Amino acid sequence: MPNANVRKPSPVIPQVVGKALPTLDPVNHVCRSTEDLHPELAFALKAILSQLTLENIPVEIYESWRAPARQNYLYTIGRSKGGIVQTRNQAWASLHQYGMAVDLGVRVRGDWDWNTYENSHMWARAHRLAEEFGLEHDYSWHFQMSGYELGDLKRAQFPPAGNKGQAWWMKLSEYAGQWNAHGFTPVAPLIPA
Numbered sequence: 001m002p003n004a005n006v007r008k009p010s011p012v013i014p015q016v017v018g019k020a021l022p023t024l025d026p027v028n029h030v031c032r033s034t035e036d037l038h039p040e041l042a043f044a045l046k047a048i049l050s051q052l053t054l055e056n057i058p059v060e061i062y063e064s065w066r067a068p069a070r071q072n073y074l075y076t077i078g079r080s081k082g083g084i085v086q087t088r089n090q091a092w093a094s095l096h097q098y099g100m101a102v103d104l105g106v107r108v109r110g111d112w113d114w115n116t117y118e119n120s121h122m123w124a125r126a127h128r129l130a131e132e133f134g135l136e137h138d139y140s141w142h143f144q145m146s147g148y149e150l151g152d153l154k155r156a157q158f159p160p161a162g163n164k165g166q167a168w169w170m171k172l173s174e175y176a177g178q179w180n181a182h183g184f185t186p187v188a189p190l191i192p193a
């Protein structure tokens with residue numbers, strides 16, 4: 001398992017964590033709930049995190065669903081804004097906007113950590129468990145549902161969600177319906193029967 005992954009810059013800007021931000025601030029608000037995730041991902045995550053807890057590995061959800069405006073803001077960091085590049089993707093090119101990706105972090109006494117070399121074994125264990133539960137990872141903190149092409153998602157070809165997917169499709173529908181930028185208007189998922 002390569003160790004370089006834990007020395008990458010943190011996935012988002014940790015300084016904003018803990019500040020009193022308006023909960024609906026689309027750029028700065030970090031969503032950590034599994035409610036808005038696709039139910040398959042939420043299920044896998046809960047199982048993975050419980051197992052990590054059993055093994056005394058303090059890995060938690062840092063960011064789950066991410067607003068498209070926040071994705072575009074993060075994209076500017078290290079490009080039009082200063083700092084280290086945070087993401088390769090603009091809005092709707094990241095599975096975070098579809099509720100199909102999550103970023104994890106090591107959290108000790110309230111502090112998030114992505115950079116400590118000695119935590120490599122924790123990440124290796126998280127990656128192994130993710131694979132067992134059918135998730136993809138990039139050998140860092142980003143985990144997502146596997147086997148889905150962005151083009152399919154943009155055409156609303158989503159994995160079936162069933163009755164447990166109501167919060168997921170409501171969130172996705174709301175944001176897809178509002179978004180009309182960069183020449184792409186995402187198609188909202190169909191309301192499950």
Ligand SMILES: [Zn+2]
Pocket residue numbers: 011096101102103141142143
């Ligand atoms: Zn991510």
